[in-house]
Amino acid sequence: MTINIKNFLNDKTTLSKMGEFQSLKQIEGLEMSSISADLYSDGRDDLALFYFSKGANYATLTTSNSITSEFIPWNNNSHKKIIKGLLVNTKNANTFTGKQGKESIDILAKNLSRVLTLKESKNKKGTSETIKIKDLIFASTGVIGEEFPVDKIRERLPELVERLRKEHNKMYWIKLASAIMTTDTKPKLAYEEIIIGDELVKICGIAKGSGMIAPNLATMLSFIFTNADINSNLLKTLLKRAVANSFNAITVDSDQSTNDMVSIFSTRSIKIGQNISLNDKAVQKFEIALKKLCLNLAKQVIVDGEGAKKFVTINVINAKSLGSAKNIAFSIANSPLVKTAIAGQDPNWGRIAMGIGKSGEIVDQKKLKIRIGNFIVAENGKISETYDEKKLKEYMEWGSIEIEINLKLGNDAFKCYTCDFTHDYIDINADYRN
Amino acid sequence: MTINIKNFLNDKTTLSKMGEFQSLKQIEGLEMSSISADLYSDGRDDLALFYFSKGANYATLTTSNSITSEFIPWNNNSHKKIIKGLLVNTKNANTFTGKQGKESIDILAKNLSRVLTLKESKNKKGTSETIKIKDLIFASTGVIGEEFPVDKIRERLPELVERLRKEHNKMYWIKLASAIMTTDTKPKLAYEEIIIGDELVKICGIAKGSGMIAPNLATMLSFIFTNADINSNLLKTLLKRAVANSFNAITVDSDQSTNDMVSIFSTRSIKIGQNISLNDKAVQKFEIALKKLCLNLAKQVIVDGEGAKKFVTINVINAKSLGSAKNIAFSIANSPLVKTAIAGQDPNWGRIAMGIGKSGEIVDQKKLKIRIGNFIVAENGKISETYDEKKLKEYMEWGSIEIEINLKLGNDAFKCYTCDFTHDYIDINADYRN
Known part of the structure; x- marks a missing residue:
């Protein structure tokens, strides 16, 4: 691009x-x-x-x-x-x-x-x-x-x-x-x-x-x-x-x-x-x-996000409040580590977990369920028993990635949209005024 | 690297x-x-x-x-x-x-x-x-x-x-x-x-x-x-x-x-x-x-920040509170647009102004003085009269960049440290688990 x-x-x-x-x-x-x-x-x-x-x-x-x-x-x-x-x-x-x-x-x-x-x-x-x-x-x-x-x-x-x-x-x-x-x-x-x-x-x-x-x-x-x-x-x-x-x-x-x-x-x-x-x-x-x-x-x-190659939907569900769902969704969506992992087509869900936690919102790690696409990657406080790295890597090659965070703490939800973080973002912005 | x-x-x-x-x-x-x-x-x-x-x-x-x-x-x-x-x-x-x-x-x-x-x-x-x-x-x-x-x-x-x-x-x-x-x-x-x-x-x-x-x-x-x-x-x-x-x-x-x-x-x-x-x-x-x-x-x-090529000091002075100085300093230091501009050795001080404003802290644009190194880039609500793009571009080539935000609103100050945002950050993190 x-x-x-x-x-x-x-x-x-x-x-x-x-x-x-x-x-x-x-x-x-x-x-x-x-x-x-x-x-x-x-x-x-x-x-x-x-x-x-x-x-x-x-x-x-x-x-x-x-x-x-x-x-x-x-x-x-x-x-x-x-x-x-x-x-x-x-x-x-x-x-x-x-x-x-x-x-x-x-x-x-x-x-x-x-x-x-x-x-x-x-x-x-x-x-x-x-x-x-x-x-x-x-x-x-x-x-x-x-x-x-x-x-x-x-x-x-x-x-x-x-x-x-x-x-x-x-x-x-x-x-x-x-x-x-x-x-x-x-x-x-x-x-x-x-x-x-x-x-x-x-x-x-x-x-x-x-x-x-x-x-x-x-x-x-x-x-x-x-x-x-x-x-x-x-x-x-x-x-x-x-x-x-x-x-x-x-x-x-x-x-x-x-x-x-x-x-x-x-x-x-x-x-x-x-x-x-x-x-x-x-x-x-x-x-x-x-x-x-x-x-x-x-x-x-x-x-059309600067340098974007992938469209990413972050859907936080069953939060205890709308504000909490929103904080968590944007904490993940704004994480450079999550966004570079997506650019690298790497289903590094540990960074999603980090993003949830750094929001400052209290979550129950044992209740938390994280999905990437249709694949459950984490539940019951650990990696999912059905976790299949090969299938997930295939999914990460798609142009549109969906991440769902089920907090199981309430009834509020918020969906936000972002893109991956690529070399082109840096090229565009290191050189914007020239 | x-x-x-x-x-x-x-x-x-x-x-x-x-x-x-x-x-x-x-x-x-x-x-x-x-x-x-x-x-x-x-x-x-x-x-x-x-x-x-x-x-x-x-x-x-x-x-x-x-x-x-x-x-x-x-x-x-x-x-x-x-x-x-x-x-x-x-x-x-x-x-x-x-x-x-x-x-x-x-x-x-x-x-x-x-x-x-x-x-x-x-x-x-x-x-x-x-x-x-x-x-x-x-x-x-x-x-x-x-x-x-x-x-x-x-x-x-x-x-x-x-x-x-x-x-x-x-x-x-x-x-x-x-x-x-x-x-x-x-x-x-x-x-x-x-x-x-x-x-x-x-x-x-x-x-x-x-x-x-x-x-x-x-x-x-x-x-x-x-x-x-x-x-x-x-x-x-x-x-x-x-x-x-x-x-x-x-x-x-x-x-x-x-x-x-x-x-x-x-x-x-x-x-x-x-x-x-x-x-x-x-x-x-x-x-x-x-x-x-x-x-x-x-x-x-x-x-040694991932992919870092430049060491950046952000010094916020004369803030109305320590909290306000800290918010502004980190708002600038965490801005991908500021960090990519620094990677591109571009003295794009408009992005520093954007970073100050997005902190949510109230500032007085007319009082605000922004320095990059020893160069005043903005004061009295506009670009400095001594602004010299050539000299600034030379300064931006240095390995250590200092940015000073003088808010002229009080007596508190906070200094934070960050690095630029480069291609190597993306290479390292797109591929971290492999």
């Missing part, structure tokens, strides 16, 4: 890979465009704009890292009710950029609102709706601590707005998802649709993330769009619940970004009920679809 | 490396021996015995992993006041070995006490002091979850006891320190001596540890011996204080062993005072020497 930070669309194999992706559809009320501001000096797209011509309800969840991108407080401080536009840049995180970083956002917001207002006034010939600075939000990803390339980005805003398109097929979604990548080797996209009444409710999601992926928003960006009319408060609740077992259940390297952000936007094109709440059948249907979409995107991030 | 689990003494280059080690001396009242029980199937020494002919006061600190070697509860459960012998085996951790593991210790203890009693009765011709099972302690290190090779070890006990030697020069100490290694590429030894009154007080220490090294006893074994007569309670206090800023201040991979153990033994040969306490000058002198010795051993563990 090589690092491919070039625009995915320029890759000759893209067309042959098209079948890997779901067919994302057009969302009424959403216009999108991407462009190169030459931040990577190789012509790849590095700016993406999402414009909601009639405004969008929205909810957003951000990193819990105490050092954040300048964009995060900026977004939080301006009290937006309805969002008109989202601008995403890659290559530069706008983190630890001080005054220059903060002022850059003011410059971009001012320019973007002006260019968008101009577009509106042209389209509507006279009604000239003003796009205000507070109608905009921003996201960024990339290197921390380098001066923010505000001029390069600002200069491209007119053409970026010019390029906005209402029609977007699968290929166009792939283009947008590619424009937000950093070390990702492929774009991440997911789609769900449900019928509510006679209406087709669509949910389109894109994500980026490959390294600095840990729970609590998994060091990534993800943007989800739906045509269903759901108010911002309800969107927030639904997003939180969906993220808990998807983006908050994955880890590549235990490192956590300063720029994590997951947002959902509703263009309000399709009514799914009056005064809807969590108890409504329509909302429940939507929630199931949203959870599926988030888990799909989260798993794509892990599959 | 290759994995050298062969007996260090068989290495042709050992003699040429002798100069690297301090000259450890004989401790009166201590006899030592090592032997091969062929646990590695290559003839290297894998058993070490330490025998205190007149008994020893002792103190021991063990792993906080909730899954432990069977030896740990066994040692704790038998209430020893005076220790006569310590047996250490390598290759097998005796962890997750169930009934077989527990019974193995009973078998070894019974046999060792018998053979040692026999030796005593031969030596003293008639006085025949009995070495009781409760006079013995055990330590082990190696693979978790494999059946404990009790028979192989038991069979070698008579010859191991036969080989006990009162005289031990530098070379003999190296032999013993080599017998407790696993993936270590070299033995770890340290020596301090002080004069108290007219007496020469000696402290000899050996350690092993290379992977599964994290704070809270740093996944390792270390055994320290002194001729100074210090009671067990005072030894415990001194050991705890020395470990806090040495073995508890190092991390290779954030993983924590099930077998960690640091012990100190006093053969009581030299009186350093009556009813001595922490306030005595002699004890203070001893404490300074013990701290120096522990830090020396801890640093040797890091230098």
Whole structure:
């Protein structure tokens, strides 16, 4: 695997890979465009704009890292009710950029609102709706601590707005998802649709993330769009619940970004009920679809984890609490010794036992049952009597490995997802800035 | 660097490396021996015995992993006041070995006490002091979850006891320190001596540890011996204080062993005072020497960290509490992204900022000052105005890298030690059991 930070669309194999992706559809009320501001000096797209011509309800969840991108407080401080536009840049995180970083956002917001207002006034010939600075939000990803390339980005805003398109097929979604990548080797996209009444409710999601992926928003960006009319408060609740077992259940390297952000936007094109709440059948249907979409995107991030060759599921069951199950799952998933053993296709379950213990959670070694795939490797306080190293080694050659920890202490469970730790992770990260 | 689990003494280059080690001396009242029980199937020494002919006061600190070697509860459960012998085996951790593991210790203890009693009765011709099972302690290190090779070890006990030697020069100490290694590429030894009154007080220490090294006893074994007569309670206090800023201040991979153990033994040969306490000058002198010795051993563990090419010091200063300084230091030291950047000789200080933030500790980005070596890389919330990438890249080529985080929030500080994350770590650990 090589690092491919070039625009995915320029890759000759893209067309042959098209079948890997779901067919994302057009969302009424959403216009999108991407462009190169030459931040990577190789012509790849590095700016993406999402414009909601009639405004969008929205909810957003951000990193819990105490050092954040300048964009995060900026977004939080301006009290937006309805969002008109989202601008995403890659290559530069706008983190630890001080005054220059903060002022850059003011410059971009001012320019973007002006260019968008101009577009509106042209389209509507006279009604000239003003796009205000507070109608905009921003996201960024990339290197921390380098001066923010505000001029390069600002200069491209007119053409970026010019390029906005209402029609977007699968290929166009792939283009947008590619424009937000950093070390990702492929774009991440997911789609769900449900019928509510006679209406087709669509949910389109894109994500980026490959390294600095840990729970609590998994060091990534993800943007989800739906045509269903759901108010911002309800969107927030639904997003939180969906993220808990998807983006908050994955880890590549235990490192956590300063720029994590997951947002959902509703263009309000399709009514799914009056005064809807969590108890409504329509909302429940939507929630199931949203959870599926988030888990799909989260798993794509892990599959594309830096250097990852194997997808690993850690399932902790019968724990005395959810917190305990979660601690144990992540203690194993973040262990470099477990992850290198998996890379080496070695069923070294002793390291899994070490990972359980180092979580600090009290376990009963005699009750504990550890499975790798369908094979019980340890029970009754020792190696399983049916332990078969040969069969296990064969299983470890698979691309997807499942580890189950049965604590037999209670009824709570948590499943998390990770990848193995390979030479490529080190190659990618020893050399990231060059 | 290759994995050298062969007996260090068989290495042709050992003699040429002798100069690297301090000259450890004989401790009166201590006899030592090592032997091969062929646990590695290559003839290297894998058993070490330490025998205190007149008994020893002792103190021991063990792993906080909730899954432990069977030896740990066994040692704790038998209430020893005076220790006569310590047996250490390598290759097998005796962890997750169930009934077989527990019974193995009973078998070894019974046999060792018998053979040692026999030796005593031969030596003293008639006085025949009995070495009781409760006079013995055990330590082990190696693979978790494999059946404990009790028979192989038991069979070698008579010859191991036969080989006990009162005289031990530098070379003999190296032999013993080599017998407790696993993936270590070299033995770890340290020596301090002080004069108290007219007496020469000696402290000899050996350690092993290379992977599964994290704070809270740093996944390792270390055994320290002194001729100074210090009671067990005072030894415990001194050991705890020395470990806090040495073995508890190092991390290779954030993983924590099930077998960690640091012990100190006093053969009581030299009186350093009556009813001595922490306030005595002699004890203070001893404490300074013990701290120096522990830090020396801890640093040797890091230098020999699995795959390590660089020694890294993370110094967090002016924190609002010791806990906060410690959290931030280890958050950086355990970050795979920071460690791979160091391996790549890349002064990617943005990842250091990320590591500070992901600790969860509140920091003031505007006050924060980050130094790499003597170079300020970030201050006043942004990259330093004196930042010089070329000079920093040159500095990153050094074998020892210092990172200083000045939080400017209080008066507490913590220094921790780690190494970089290289391809060799993955090679060693993907293939550990083969």
